[in-house]
Amino acid sequence: MAQLAVSVAGLSLRNPLLSASGTFGHGLEMRHVVAPSLVGALVSKTVTPRPRPGNAMPRIQETEAGLLNSIGLENRGMQSYLDTTLPEVAGADTVIITNIGGETEQEFAEIAAAFDGRPEIDAFELNLSCPNVDGGALPYSTDPKTAERVVASVRAVTRKPLFAKLSPNVTRIEDIAVACERGGADGLTAVNTVLGMSIDWRTGRPGLGTIVGGYSGTAIKPIALRCAWQCARAVSLPVLGCGGVRCAEDVLEFLAVGCSAVQVGTANFGEPGLLARMPAELDRLLDDAGFASVEDLIGSVRGGSRAEVPG
Numbered sequence: 001m002a003q004l005a006v007s008v009a010g011l012s013l014r015n016p017l018l019s020a021s022g023t024f025g026h027g028l029e030m031r032h033v034v035a036p037s038l039v040g041a042l043v044s045k046t047v048t049p050r051p052r053p054g055n056a057m058p059r060i061q062e063t064e065a066g067l068l069n070s071i072g073l074e075n076r077g078m079q080s081y082l083d084t085t086l087p088e089v090a091g092a093d094t095v096i097i098t099n100i101g102g103e104t105e106q107e108f109a110e111i112a113a114a115f116d117g118r119p120e121i122d123a124f125e126l127n128l129s130c131p132n133v134d135g136g137a138l139p140y141s142t143d144p145k146t147a148e149r150v151v152a153s154v155r156a157v158t159r160k161p162l163f164a165k166l167s168p169n170v171t172r173i174e175d176i177a178v179a180c181e182r183g184g185a186d187g188l189t190a191v192n193t194v195l196g197m198s199i200d201w202r203t204g205r206p207g208l209g210t211i212v213g214g215y216s217g218t219a220i221k222p223i224a225l226r227c228a229w230q231c232a233r234a235v236s237l238p239v240l241g242c243g244g245v246r247c248a249e250d251v252l253e254f255l256a257v258g259c260s261a262v263q264v265g266t267a268n269f270g271e272p273g274l275l276a277r278m279p280a281e282l283d284r285l286l287d288d289a290g291f292a293s294v295e296d297l298i299g300s301v302r303g304g305s306r307a308e309v310p311g
């Protein structure tokens with residue numbers, strides 16, 4: 001039996017498998033399909049200070065190799081999360097990471113402060129892909145200074161572990177990673193969705209109501225892997241890999257490039273019970289390859305000269 005437990009930013013996870021925000025409910029909605037005791041941690045959908053209805057329909061479109069979405073952070077707001085979701089997750093036999101978002105630095109700090117005293121929450125994940133209304137509506141994740149400030153504003157109001165969730169839609173993700181480390185993050189999540197769109201050329205109608213949305217699933221794995229590797233090299237913080245994971249082999253690839261744990265998102269829609277069967281598969285694969293523990297594999301990426309100009 002390989003040792004699957006990992007310690008990440010002070011959290012003890014029984015295995016390196018996490019749900020990805022927005023793909024596995026807000027609280028314990030999925031408990032009858034995947035027992036919480038089987039996963040390292042559950043990550044909530046993004047909670048914002050006030051309720052959000054989300055974007056205009058259609059908001060989901062399946063493509064050949066992934067999923068386009070423009071949900072628009074639909075959620076019932078922080079009061080509902082405090083009153084309804086948190087009492088439900090109390091006593092869940094796993095680590096709970098609450099993903100939070102806001103339209104201003106103050107909103108991020110407001111929601112973190114409101115949640116800080118709640119023992120059901122073990123850690124925060126900051127959705128830096130939220131548009132910064134004070135900054136011309138560009139996402140926080142696209143500018144190092146803005147990213148650093150929003151992380152610092154949350155750091156100032158909580159001592160719970162903070163994971164800054166980064167966007168792949170930037171030129172140099174390592175600069176954003178370093179800025180988040182400076183702002184006081186305890187870890188990073190790499191990455192959120194890749195910008196994409198689709199269109200019906202006969203009607204001229206885009207697949208999403210917002211035209212442009214977030215692309216996720218199998219096709220983005222190489223992008224996510226590259227981003228996670230660049231982040232892991234740039235900072236001394238633990239990195240949670242995320243993007244395109246659909247099997248235990250994929251999880252092990254993210255660990256090998258330096259991630260401490262891995263999130264599973266879009267693949268849950270195709271197979272809701274996926275996370276329940278992954279721990280045994282991880283164990284078997286590690287055992288077969290002669291690794292005594294997950295920790296032995298983390299960051300084992302080797303060699304190769306770095307191409308300055310790919311292609």
Ligand SMILES: Cc1cc2nc3c(=O)[nH]c(=O)nc-3n(C[C@H](O)[C@H](O)[C@H](O)COP(=O)(O)O)c2cc1C
Nearest residue numbers: 020021022046069127191192216217243244265266
């Ligand atoms: C339908 C859907 C909703 C999502 N909602 C959120 C969200 O509320 N907050 C967030 O930080 N990421 C959200 N994400 C992004 C995922 O957490 C994840 O970062 C991304 O989908 C890449 O991983 P995957 O390829 O395994 O899905 C969402 C993704 C999808 C497909």
